Amino acid sequence: MKVTALAGGVGAAKLVSGLAALVPARDLSVIVNTGDDFGWMGLYICPDLDTIIYTLAGLAHPVNGWGLAADSFHCLERMRLLGCDTWFRIGDRDLATHIFRTQRLHEGQRLSEVTAAVCSRSGVHVRVLPMTDSPVPTHVDTDRGTLDFQEYFVRLQCTPRIFAVFYSGVDRATAPPPVLEAIGEADAVILCPSNPWLSIGPILAVPGIRESLRATRAKTLAVSPIVAGKALKGPAAAMMSQLGLEVSAAGVAGLYRDFLDIFVMDGRDQLLRGQVAALGLEARIAETIMDTPASRVSLAHALLEILG
Amino acid sequence: MKVTALAGGVGAAKLVSGLAALVPARDLSVIVNTGDDFGWMGLYICPDLDTIIYTLAGLAHPVNGWGLAADSFHCLERMRLLGCDTWFRIGDRDLATHIFRTQRLHEGQRLSEVTAAVCSRSGVHVRVLPMTDSPVPTHVDTDRGTLDFQEYFVRLQCTPRIFAVFYSGVDRATAPPPVLEAIGEADAVILCPSNPWLSIGPILAVPGIRESLRATRAKTLAVSPIVAGKALKGPAAAMMSQLGLEVSAAGVAGLYRDFLDIFVMDGRDQLLRGQVAALGLEARIAETIMDTPASRVSLAHALLEILG
Numbered sequence: 001m002k003v004t005a006l007a008g009g010v011g012a013a014k015l016v017s018g019l020a021a022l023v024p025a026r027d028l029s030v031i032v033n034t035g036d037d038f039g040w041m042g043l044y045i046c047p048d049l050d051t052i053i054y055t056l057a058g059l060a061h062p063v064n065g066w067g068l069a070a071d072s073f074h075c076l077e078r079m080r081l082l083g084c085d086t087w088f089r090i091g092d093r094d095l096a097t098h099i100f101r102t103q104r105l106h107e108g109q110r111l112s113e114v115t116a117a118v119c120s121r122s123g124v125h126v127r128v129l130p131m132t133d134s135p136v137p138t139h140v141d142t143d144r145g146t147l148d149f150q151e152y153f154v155r156l157q158c159t160p161r162i163f164a165v166f167y168s169g170v171d172r173a174t175a176p177p178p179v180l181e182a183i184g185e186a187d188a189v190i191l192c193p194s195n196p197w198l199s200i201g202p203i204l205a206v207p208g209i210r211e212s213l214r215a216t217r218a219k220t221l222a223v224s225p226i227v228a229g230k231a232l233k234g235p236a237a238a239m240m241s242q243l244g245l246e247v248s249a250a251g252v253a254g255l256y257r258d259f260l261d262i263f264v265m266d267g268r269d270q271l272l273r274g275q276v277a278a279l280g281l282e283a284r285i286a287e288t289i290m291d292t293p294a295s296r297v298s299l300a301h302a303l304l305e306i307l308g
Numbered sequence: 309m310k311v312t313a314l315a316g317g318v319g320a321a322k323l324v325s326g327l328a329a330l331v332p333a334r335d336l337s338v339i340v341n342t343g344d345d346f347g348w349m350g351l352y353i354c355p356d357l358d359t360i361i362y363t364l365a366g367l368a369h370p371v372n373g374w375g376l377a378a379d380s381f382h383c384l385e386r387m388r389l390l391g392c393d394t395w396f397r398i399g400d401r402d403l404a405t406h407i408f409r410t411q412r413l414h415e416g417q418r419l420s421e422v423t424a425a426v427c428s429r430s431g432v433h434v435r436v437l438p439m440t441d442s443p444v445p446t447h448v449d450t451d452r453g454t455l456d457f458q459e460y461f462v463r464l465q466c467t468p469r470i471f472a473v474f475y476s477g478v479d480r481a482t483a484p485p486p487v488l489e490a491i492g493e494a495d496a497v498i499l500c501p502s503n504p505w506l507s508i509g510p511i512l513a514v515p516g517i518r519e520s521l522r523a524t525r526a527k528t529l530a531v532s533p534i535v536a537g538k539a540l541k542g543p544a545a546a547m548m549s550q551l552g553l554e555v556s557a558a559g560v561a562g563l564y565r566d567f568l569d570i571f572v573m574d575g576r577d578q579l580l581r582g583q584v585a586a587l588g589l590e591a592r593i594a595e596t597i598m599d600t601p602a603s604r605v606s607l608a609h610a611l612l613e614i615l616g
Contacts, residue, residue: 042350042411072382078404082429092400096386103350121390 001304004029004186004218008199009036009048010065010233011225012192013055014290016126018300019190020056025125029182031209033194034111034130035138035167035202038150040088041079043098044105047150048199049115049130050097057122065233068093087155112176129182131203134173138202140165149198158235162242165197170205175212183212188307191222193288195236196255197243213259219307221262223288223299224249228268232289250275257281262306264288309612312337312494312526316507317344317356318373318541319533320500321363322598324434326608327498328364333433337490339517341502342419342438343446343475343510346458348396349387351406352413355458356507357423357438358405365430373541376401395463420484437490439511442481446510448473457506466543470550473505475513483516491520496615499530501596503544504563505551521567527615529570531596531607532557536576540597558583565589570614572596 003023005016007030016030030052037046047066054060054068061067071091080086090098097118104114110133119128138149142160152160183189194200204210213220226249231237240247250272253263263281265272266288276283286302289295311331313324315338324338338360345354355374362368362376369375379399388394398406405426412422418441427436446457450468460468491497502508512518521528534557539545548555558580561571571589573580574596584591594610597603 041407042414043407072380072400074380074400075383075403075407078401079408082404082408082426084404084408092380092382092403093386095383095400095403096390096392099349099351099383100387100390100392106350118390 001187001307002027002029002185003188003190003304004031004182005190005192006031006194006200006203007048007052007192008033008194009051011290012048012194012199013051013060014296015190015192015223015299016052017055017293018290018296018298019303020126021297022300022304025127029127029129029178029186031129031131031179031182031203033199033202034132035136035198036149036153037135037137038148040090040098041084042102043095044102045088045090045098046101046111046115046130049128050094052128053115053119053122053124056119056124056126056128059122067091088150110176112178127178127182129176129179131179131209132173132175132206134169136170136173136202136206137168138165138198139168153198153235158238162235162239164243165201165239167202167205170202171207173206175206175208179206180208180212183209183216183218186216186218188304189213189216189218189220190303191220191256191260193223193225193232195225195231195234195239196252197236197239198234210259219261220259221264221303221307222253222256222260223286223303224252224263224265224269226252227266227288248272248275250279253279253281253283264303264306309495309615310335310337310493311496311498311612312339312490313498313500314339314502314508314511315356315360315500316341316502317359319598320356320502320507321359321368322604323498323500323531323607324360325363325601326598326604326606327611328434329605330608330612333435337435337437337486337494339437339439339487339490339511341507341510342440343444343506344457344461345443345445346456348398348406349392350410351403352410353396353398353406354409354419354423354438357436358402360436361423361427361430361432364427364432364434364436367430375399396458418484420486435486435490437484437487439483439487439517440481440514441484442477444475444478444481444510444514446473446475446506461506461543466546470543470547472551473509473547475510478510478513479515481514483514483520487514488516488520491517491524491526494524494526496612497521497524497526497528498611499528499564499568501531501533501540503533503539503542503547504560505544505547506542518567527569528567529572529611529615530561530564530568531594531611532560532571532573532577534560535574535596556580556583558587561587561589561591572611572614
């Protein structure tokens with residue numbers, strides 16, 4: 001079975017690593033959000049791509065949800081002494097990825113090509129595909145003004161109240177052909193349990209991707225990032241409420257109803273099955289909390305079973 | 309007494325740190341070679357400026373002659389795994405300087421301004437002045453072809469035989485006004501014991517600098533980088549021979565005779581005094597080997613005595 005995942009950061013990386021334990025690398029593709037990408041001191045940083053790659057390479061920090069395991073922060077500490085902004089924590093080993101990527105982009109390579117190079121040199125054979133090669137930075141309109149995504153997410157720790165999310169320049173972006181092929185030629189497409197506005201939303205907003213999802217012959221399944229009315233991590237639940245939506249797994253299901261076949265919720269949400277079914281979707285239950293390496297594989301296994 | 313030093317890398321840094329112990333920071337300027345500057349992975353690296361600044365800040369590696377004390381190499385190690393050239397050893401803390409400088413240059417600052425910022429944030433109050441704000445990369449014609457300076461110096465460890473040294477673009481370079489003022493308004497100008505072709509030569513080749521040295525009312529003194537026919541460090545002696553010159557302190561003195569007043573040699577070279585005097589220079593003897601922190605200050609003290 002050829003599987004393509006749509007992925008944001010940490011939750012997605014966990015599920016993708018579970019899938020990678022079960023699906024041969026040649027049959028697994030991951031389309032990754034690049035809306036969080038940003039520039040820092042002239043370096044081009046792609047947090048979600050890096051989280052996915054580091055996780056698949058077995059190099060990810062086991063707790064933080066960003067960066068590499070056992071990294072040091074000597075460069076960052078001296079940058080602080082030089083007066084630089086250091087609220088985005090970049091480790092010494094992590095920095096190598098950003099310097100490498102920035103240099104390759106300056107040389108004229110596309111982000112897809114650089115990503116493939118980082119993967120192959122990190123021993124990652126799963127196809128990791130940026131959603132687009134163009135910068136499409138996510139911005140949020142908040143009660144503290146319009147903010148860059150990382151400013152909202154990292155510096156202000158998601159405390160501002162959000163009125164709207166937009167993906168700057170997305171109208172002019174294009175999906176690289178391998179992204180559309182990964183959707184069109186898959187047997188199954190899995191939307192990872194990632195934030196609908198900050199992780200999955202940017203991917204769906206790239207012209208051609210949502211249309212491909214509507215057109216694909218693949219079974220399309222989403223895993224709810226909301227469990228019992230709460231986000232496992234990050235601001236998804238708060239955002240739903242701030243954006244005037246029902247804070248529930250069913251609320252998320254509604255966002256994808258135009259292309260989705262199956263919506264998978266945690267056992268704690270089984271009372272919402274009828275509500276999801278009323279959207280015209282197949283509602284399924286699984287243990288969606290991935291708090292151990294084994295539970296990543298279990299969830300991946302359950303999804304593959306559901307997808308048949 | 310206002311003192312201005314012309315400086316290359318390690319030997320110069322030692323003497324400048326000796327001078328800084330005796331001359332108030334407001335009276336001490338250092339004009340630094342930038343011919344060694346090079347690009348690596350999109351970063352703009354200035355080895356001589358950094359060696360001078362790190363030494364003055366008390367942060368220099370005590371043995372290597374480059375980089376910071378107690379630095380780590382975690383970023384470089386991962387860059388090696390990513391397939392990057394890593395023969396130029398850049399430590400994690402050192403990297404911060406290069407990222408900071410590169411970003412400021414991209415923002416449109418001049419190298420002089422960035423250097424002043426690095427100094428002030430490193431607690432260095434001596435005026436450290438790049439010889440020019442334009443890139444003037446040193447190249448060497450060798451029996452292995454024309455090489456970038458760092459390729460010759462670091463990667464090939466000075467093993468190729470040199471036919472000629474040239475400073476690319478130096479005709480179009482200009483000396484920043486503070487450089488010419490530092491020469492014109494000094495009471496004494498000291499050429500540090502640095503390589504005549506690779507360190508002092510590029511400085512003298514910047515249009516206006518040699519003329520300022522000829523015109524200045526300052527006493528002008530050079531310390532020989534050659535002691536008893538050998539260079540204390542680096543390829544100076546081999547280069548003299550390859551370039552067809554007499555390998556001796558007196559051979560170096562001849563290179564500066566058009567503007568120099570005093571030439572200081574090590575005690576081991578006192579038999580050369582007559583030869584130097586015959587060039588029209590005042591020949592003086594001092595202990596020029598700086599193998600301890602105290603000997604840096606002793607040499608600086610001896611030079612200031614000679615300069616009166």
